[in-house]
Amino acid sequence: MTRTWIRPAMIALPAVLVVGCAVAGPWVAPHPVDEGVDIPYAEPSAAAPLGTDHLGQDVLSHLLVGGWGLLLLAAVIAVLVTGLAAVIGTVAALRPRVGAVIERSTDALMLLPPVLAILLVMLSWPSSGAAGLVAIAVLVGTPYCARVFAAAASGIAATGYVEVAVANGEGLPYLLLREVLPNLRSTLTTQLGLRFVEAMYLVSTAAFLQLPATLGQSNWALMVRENSAGILLNPWSVVAPSLAIGILAVSMNFTISAIRSDRNQVRT
Amino acid sequence: MNQQVVVADNLTITAPSGSRALLENGSIELHRGRITAITGESGSGKTTLMQAVLGYLPPGARQKSGSVRVLGHDVLTMPTEPLRRLRRQHLAFVGQDPGSALNPTMRVQALLTEVAKNRDNSDPARVLARVQLPESVLHRRPGELSGGQQRRVALARALMRGVDVLLVDEPFAGLDARVRQEIVAVLRTLASDNDVAIAVSGHDTATLELLADDLVHIGAPPTSGSRPRRESTPDTPHRPVALSGHGLGLTRGDVPVLSSVDIVSYRGAATAVVGESGAGKTTLARILAGLEPDATGNLHLDGTEIALRGSRRPRQLRDRIQLVPQNPLSTLNPQRTVAQSLGRPLVRRGVRARARRAAEIGSLLDSVGLTHDFASRYPRELSGGQRQRVAIARALAYEPEVLICDEVTSALDHATATSIMDLLHTVMVDRDSSLIVISHDLDLVRRYCGEAVVLDHGRLIDTCSAANILASQSFTTS
Numbered sequence: 001m002t003r004t005w006i007r008p009a010m011i012a013l014p015a016v017l018v019v020g021c022a023v024a025g026p027w028v029a030p031h032p033v034d035e036g037v038d039i040p041y042a043e044p045s046a047a048a049p050l051g052t053d054h055l056g057q058d059v060l061s062h063l064l065v066g067g068w069g070l071l072l073l074a075a076v077i078a079v080l081v082t083g084l085a086a087v088i089g090t091v092a093a094l095r096p097r098v099g100a101v102i103e104r105s106t107d108a109l110m111l112l113p114p115v116l117a118i119l120l121v122m123l124s125w126p127s128s129g130a131a132g133l134v135a136i137a138v139l140v141g142t143p144y145c146a147r148v149f150a151a152a153a154s155g156i157a158a159t160g161y162v163e164v165a166v167a168n169g170e171g172l173p174y175l176l177l178r179e180v181l182p183n184l185r186s187t188l189t190t191q192l193g194l195r196f197v198e199a200m201y202l203v204s205t206a207a208f209l210q211l212p213a214t215l216g217q218s219n220w221a222l223m224v225r226e227n228s229a230g231i232l233l234n235p236w237s238v239v240a241p242s243l244a245i246g247i248l249a250v251s252m253n254f255t256i257s258a259i260r261s262d263r264n265q266v267r268t
Numbered sequence: 269m270n271q272q273v274v275v276a277d278n279l280t281i282t283a284p285s286g287s288r289a290l291l292e293n294g295s296i297e298l299h300r301g302r303i304t305a306i307t308g309e310s311g312s313g314k315t316t317l318m319q320a321v322l323g324y325l326p327p328g329a330r331q332k333s334g335s336v337r338v339l340g341h342d343v344l345t346m347p348t349e350p351l352r353r354l355r356r357q358h359l360a361f362v363g364q365d366p367g368s369a370l371n372p373t374m375r376v377q378a379l380l381t382e383v384a385k386n387r388d389n390s391d392p393a394r395v396l397a398r399v400q401l402p403e404s405v406l407h408r409r410p411g412e413l414s415g416g417q418q419r420r421v422a423l424a425r426a427l428m429r430g431v432d433v434l435l436v437d438e439p440f441a442g443l444d445a446r447v448r449q450e451i452v453a454v455l456r457t458l459a460s461d462n463d464v465a466i467a468v469s470g471h472d473t474a475t476l477e478l479l480a481d482d483l484v485h486i487g488a489p490p491t492s493g494s495r496p497r498r499e500s501t502p503d504t505p506h507r508p509v510a511l512s513g514h515g516l517g518l519t520r521g522d523v524p525v526l527s528s529v530d531i532v533s534y535r536g537a538a539t540a541v542v543g544e545s546g547a548g549k550t551t552l553a554r555i556l557a558g559l560e561p562d563a564t565g566n567l568h569l570d571g572t573e574i575a576l577r578g579s580r581r582p583r584q585l586r587d588r589i590q591l592v593p594q595n596p597l598s599t600l601n602p603q604r605t606v607a608q609s610l611g612r613p614l615v616r617r618g619v620r621a622r623a624r625r626a627a628e629i630g631s632l633l634d635s636v637g638l639t640h641d642f643a644s645r646y647p648r649e650l651s652g653g654q655r656q657r658v659a660i661a662r663a664l665a666y667e668p669e670v671l672i673c674d675e676v677t678s679a680l681d682h683a684t685a686t687s688i689m690d691l692l693h694t695v696m697v698d699r700d701s702s703l704i705v706i707s708h709d710l711d712l713v714r715r716y717c718g719e720a721v722v723l724d725h726g727r728l729i730d731t732c733s734a735a736n737i738l739a740s741q742s743f744t745t746s
Contacts, residue, residue: 159598160595160600161599161600161601163554163557163559163591163593164591164592164599164659166559167558167559167589167590167591168586168587168613168666169578169583179601182601182603183601183602183603
């Protein structure tokens with residue numbers, strides 16, 4: 001028994017570290033983000049372990065403070081998209097006629113490029129802020145995800161137990177939550193991981209483009225953009241935030257697949 | 269040439285949850301050119317023994333004692349790569365539910381050529397002919413075939429490979445007598461002509477005795493007593509009509525699956541629906557249960573017309589017609605315990621007090637011959653027969669007036685099938701309810717049913733007394 005959780009725990013370690021740093025970061029940051037510690041793009045020193053950025057502020061402090069905003073937004077978007085898509089996809093599988101309508105309308109939504117949609121809304125309606133960003137991300141992300149759930153749920157919808165429940169007039173919420181979704185656990189976890197990465201990408205893009213979404217004074221995407229001019233003077237000012245985004249996205253998916261595969265291992 | 273290829277010696281395999289044995293002291297020897305039948309009650313470990321011969325144990329299960337040797341290899345301790353090679357070259361397994369083993373996206377042609385050693389010399393059509401399937405099946409996908417046809421395709425896949433050991437789990441479950449004889453003939457030729465060692469598991473002892481050279485019994489010794497009693501055939505016309513359907517039909521795409529079928533079921537009597545695999549029996553059951561929204565015709569329950577579409581039926585009405593589905597593997601939700609599956613209908617009937625519900629679940633389990641400790645089990649911890657019993661208990665929990673049983677006994681051994689039919693019969697008589705039995709087992713139909721509806725290729729061939737069912741020419745000769 002003790003052996004089974006060690007491997008997933010090892011795989012999850014990078015994700016846990018990055019998330020931990022991002023959440024605890026604002027409290028442990030050595031300097032306030034608006035305090036200048038050295039000349040711009042200074043190399044790593046005792047006062048600034050990762051050097052300084054374009055304003056002479058500490059890169060490490062920025063890194064520690066600038067994570068949680070991205071992370072929180074991405075997590076909210078991932079959960080909303082996956083949850084909504086699971087419901088829509090399952091309904092589409094259980095009610096073929098409703099499903100056809102849903103499919104056609106999602107086809108239309110899928111044609112909308114997410115970055116374009118975000119630019120459009122954020123620039124024409126700047127006061128929408130983070131809520132607007134979440135709304136757009138959910139709107140453009142859900143159709144893809146719902147299609148996957150519809151395909152996965154259609155197999156479950158044809159099983160004997162669902163048929164018996166349907167024949168006995170069980171309501172849609174019961175069919176959804178008790179009969180179908182518990183059997184789609186692996187699809188759910190996979191989609192959650194994928195959607196998290198997708199949301200990271202969208203939120204980072206919005207932050208990089210300096211769209212008026214409230215992501216705090218500092219964030220990883222913004223660091224990459226603003227410090228890119230000094231990449232040769234202090235590479236860490238760009239590499240560190242880029243790495244943080246990359247490690248988080250990749251290790252999050254490793255974590256999820258490790259948890260899942262651990263549950264149904266089959267000797268082949 | 270009586271060469272031993274498989275020897276299992278006192279093999280005991282335990283379940284992950286602890287001490288419960290999936291298989292106890294299973295011993296078997298398979299010889300080239302001979303057919304060995306494995307019999308035993310459902311849940312005695314027939315499937316587990318066959319899987320052990322393949323070198324596979326269910327997730328978490330452990331080999332407690334004994335050994336299995338296949339062609340001189342100890343398969344349960346073999347490294348993965350050689351084991352895979354051994355399976356590929358020498359072993360074939362046709363499972364209890366071949367439908368789920370066939371890739372639903374591939375056509376039969378591709379399913380067969382995929383496993384062929386040599387693409388030109390084994391012609392898929394010829395192999396199909398050996399399992400008595402027409403060539404037109406080649407261009408269909410598994411989802412378009414009936415249960416019996418899927419089983420024959422799965423068998424054909426094993427024939428394509430030219431293996432040394434063929435393990436067939438329950439080849440006769442859910443097949444009618446004629447197809448059974450054909451499968452028997454196919455297996456016999458395979459054993460004698462190709463010198464293959466064949467193991468066949470099953471409940472149908474009469475067919476198995478006819479087929480097998482050796483018989484192996486697993487689990488408790490067979491109970492020879494309690495000969496199934498012959499029910500007096502009820503004279504149906506004097507009984508009140510419970511459910512009647514007229515001109516029932518269904519067209520899927522452009523293909524008529526069922527056209528103008530009439531069926532009448534009486535209170536306190538059982539009506540049989542018989543026909544070859546693919547005749548539309550399950551479709552008829554689904555129409556009666558309200559699961560086919562596109563069905564046509566009309567349906568009366570106790571003289572009042574009811575909607576064909578289930579969603580248009582009021583809830584009390586739905587409770588009165590209950591369906592027990594065919595496939596034991598998907599009849600229960602894998603994520604819910606037996607108690608949860610049985611508890612739901614009770615809650616819907618208004619049994620909310622926990623203690624009373626537990627008591628009712630206990631008595632439901634009793635009524636289908638299961639002990640109370642089954643309540644906490646998940647479907648994966650049950651055998652096919654046990655799952656089917658739970659499915660029947662779930663239907664009985666609604667206290668239905670019309671119970672539609674779609675091949676419920678085909679996965680059960682003879683003694684259990686008889687006891688289940690006795691149970692259904694008792695419930696039917698006690699509650700003055702009606703029973704619709706879909707079955708291939710004409711013997712069983714004749715014993716328990718009053719009237720029989722004979723279907724062939726989606727059309728009604730005959731409605732006759734079940735006792736005279738063999739006289740129905742079209743069914744036996746077509």
